[in-house]
Amino acid sequence: MTPTNPMRSRTGSAILRSALRRNVGAMTRGTVLMGLYQAGETAFPIALGLIVEHTMRDRSLGALGLSIAALAVIITTVSFSWRFGMRILQKANTTEAHRWRVEVASCGLQPVARDVDLKSGEVLTIATEDADQTADIIEVVPLLLSSLVAVLVAAVALGLASVQLGLLVIVGTIAILAILSVLSRRIGAGTREQQARVARAGAKVADLITGLRPLRGFGGNHAAFGSYRTVSAEAKHQAFVVARANGAYAGAALALNALLAAAVTLMAGRLAFQGQISIGQLVMAVGLAQFIIEPLKLFSQMPTYVMVARASAERMALVLAAPPVTVPGRGRPEPGGGLDVDGVRYGSLDKLRFTVSPGEFVAVAAYQPRAGADLASILAATVPPGAYEGAVRVGGRDIADLSIEALREHVLVNPYDGEIFAGTLRTNIDPAGTGRSVAEAVEASMLTDVVALHRDGLDHAVRDRGANLSGGQRQRLSLARALAADADVLVLHDPTTAVDAVTEQLIARNVAGLRRGRTTIVITSSPPLLDAADRVLVLDGGVITAEGTHRTLLGADTTYRLAVSR
Template sequence: MTTPDTTPDPPRPRKGSDILKTALRRNIGAMALGTLLMGLYQAGETAFPIALGMIVEHTMRDDRTLGALGLSIAALAVIITTVSLSWRFGMRVLQKANTTEAHRWRVRVAGCGLQPVARDVDLKSGEVLTIATEDADQTADIIEVVPLLVSSLVAVVVAAVALGLADLRLGLLVMVGTVAILSILSVMSKRIGSSTREQQARVARAGAKVADLISGLRPLHGFGGNHAAFRSYREVSAEAMHQSVTVARVNGVYAGTAQALNAVLAAAVTLTAGWLAFEGRITIGELVMAVGLAQFIMEPLKMFSEMPKYVMIARASAERMALVLAAPPVTDPGTGRPAAGGGLEVDCVRYGSLRELKFTVAPGEFVAIAGYQPRAVADLASILAVNVPPEAYEGVVRVSGQEIADLSVESVREHLLVNPYDGEIFAGTLRSNIDPSGTSGSVPEAVEASMLTDVVALHREGLDYAVRDRGANLSGGQRQRLSLARALAADTDVLVLHNPTTAVDAVTEQLIARNVAKFRRGRTTLVITSSPALLDTADRVLILSDGTITAENTHRNLLAHDEDYCAAVAR
């Protein structure tokens, strides 16, 4: 069984470099072990042509023996075994650390994306999704890049030393050539970094556009705006495609240049060794070693030359992650927790279209608000859902007698649930949508209260019926009832329902109104609605007009004495 990650989050990073430093510091142990093992691998690879050269040198001597030959073969076997095992276990260590680190950053970025009240990030959900997946993975690649860079350097140094022992000019040729190659490629890698950052931003914008299109597809079809929306996406997608082609072209030039430079260096070492052997300055065994090392050195040189590119990509991804992680808090929430079983109080709130809004829902009371202006209703729902920080509006909102500003966001949402009229439906099953945490003890009652029973009975799988992403295989009324069932199953002390029955027929609406009142009896409930059935079920009805409460009475009394109310809610 996998042990959960209990590593505490580091302080909020302000720059991409801070993220990379944190990743490196947090995985220093795994990187040290991985570097050691990969260094052994590269040293073994380097030792192989050296051993071959020594064997050839030995076979050309007059005093050669079978015992010495057997010892040489045994040495080759040890080298091959070392190469195989060190690569296997070294990559296992590094990839595990890489995957774990990527998971940590994904969770942290996702956590920021799910806390809009605590972060002010000028990014759409599609962009945050890309950052939490692709950018987190590419940032964590730094865990592998550094050990591979060091191990490649080990291979180059060992090869240079071995060649230098044969002839100093060969060793100097390798070192000087390596420095020249890296100097050229480091300049090119900067171009890759800037191109990659732009590509990631454009791909993320295209992803955000897709998310917006999917969520608004039905309304777009309704008024014929889908073609214009698709043209808009096509333009964004084309920009992302052109930038991806640019990045691919730059990467291709980089890879081709690196391969060509490595081949030139290998050829130079081979030709120089051949010339030295022809001149009699090195032996045949040393020539074999030099030719073998010239061929072998291309692999670590290739790896060594590719590392700057991956470092630049990791830096670009880390900078994008910092856009989310380093965003300043919108508000500094408190640490208190509301008492159980309390009520709800809105005291002289001014925000948007709300003007000195004041009302109280007593503990256990069922209250309905009939709003005449949709904007005022939306502003009230946003404030109660803590999507607006307390310092952004005048007045106070109290839960169980405590101001929201003094409470932690998590405790407010555990105690006060605001179910929006357009609640999101997730891919999964009916059961997982109703009870995402799997801890609710009132799922059957919530299904019955929301009149979702017909949907459950319609399918052989019942509550385990598969639901597609955004509820694509459900009707509008079924999605709304599923969202209502989820709100009821949460069984919070204070429940706010925002237009929970706009997509259902009148008969079903009447049944839902009675069921919700029965289900929520004894617990504080506020329904923002224009539904006569829900208004009639409420203990009190408050009229929200021009941003304030203008009247308060029962539904039937208001129908009898208030012409404006009668015109607004009568059907």
């Protein structure tokens, strides 16, 4: 069957072609203006030669004024064509880079797992640096064509003065490009390897930041830092290799370009000495020989930029072309429905069965933390349906038949380690900016003291990962965000492990009150939350072994009493 997602068939070459097709209009306008710029630059030494030639025959103020006017027109043309040409190309470049960043980020954030061996840090590098470098192709092609215009204009102008000079420029340019094309292949291979190693180093940093606190807890931070040092050193070494190759390439290009310019100048001098060209043509030839170095330099640098863009596009294809492990359905659950877990076997779960009625507040007391984490992963749909036995139904529909968007609108699973983002308290609670239920969520999560503590209130700045908040404050902020979403089915996984007992008691009462009439599941061992629930399910050995109210279980089940008592 033909894949429904066009991204899956993309390769690095296809990505570059797509970028070029989307920007053909901007590139055409940019090419015309940059070609006009290069033609104007080339016309300057040609005009000087003609002025010298004309002035030697007609030494009058009128001729001088006409010459100055001609140079003014050329300079104005050069200035405005460069200004507006680069504006068009850079705008298109920036817009295209934004498109690719969004597409890569969209694929990286898909809740359906993807069969691709890339960590989050590598995806981040691809979504930033590689997206930008791929979009550079929008500028590279017009600049390449405009440089070709300059070389051709110079070759034609010199050919009109002397066929030998024109042929020298054409043959010399072809020879230079042939030599540099060999060197550029080595740069392309080295660049791909460098980008891969830098991305791996970025992934290692992301892993370290995420697990820094646990690492410090058992003294593993030094070993982890040593591992990062090794990965970073490999990236540094590869960067040196690429830098040496780039240096050799740039040096060779400069030397070859200078050699061609010198050859043109010497041949023009010899032809003038022999009387085959005039003094004005000699001035033109010397001026063009000096000018042609710049477009030749730009022309010779283009293969390197193309190689870098190609390498980045191929890395983007790793994300964009990765097929999903499973294809989500298109259905939608019935609003206000309950949740049914039917014979789920996954990880530590062993044919788990239970039902939560619509509007019910149920607590799951997981004796083994791994079982609670596995259950949360299943309900969050981070585990594709094909990876476990059994079924999970929401609102009467199997989640395998639901679209991811519909499932996310209906069910919200708030993990125990919910991320806190750089921004403000308000943007963390209400990322969409809808403003619904924010005040109620702040009060229910007992975040009111944090808001009152700061002069800016909900607009108080929050650093990346909540670095300027305590553990309990981060946890309450994450809980407030989950409550403010007001999902039909809310699943909370250990939402109060970092708060004190008094605050935990208040949170349990507030959550039960705020969620009254809404389906709520709390995976927890917290006595206040267990007591606030309508019903407690005991999860032991991967199955439900007991159920009832918290107080009933305390009196009837010694194991339960020992497991939840603090």
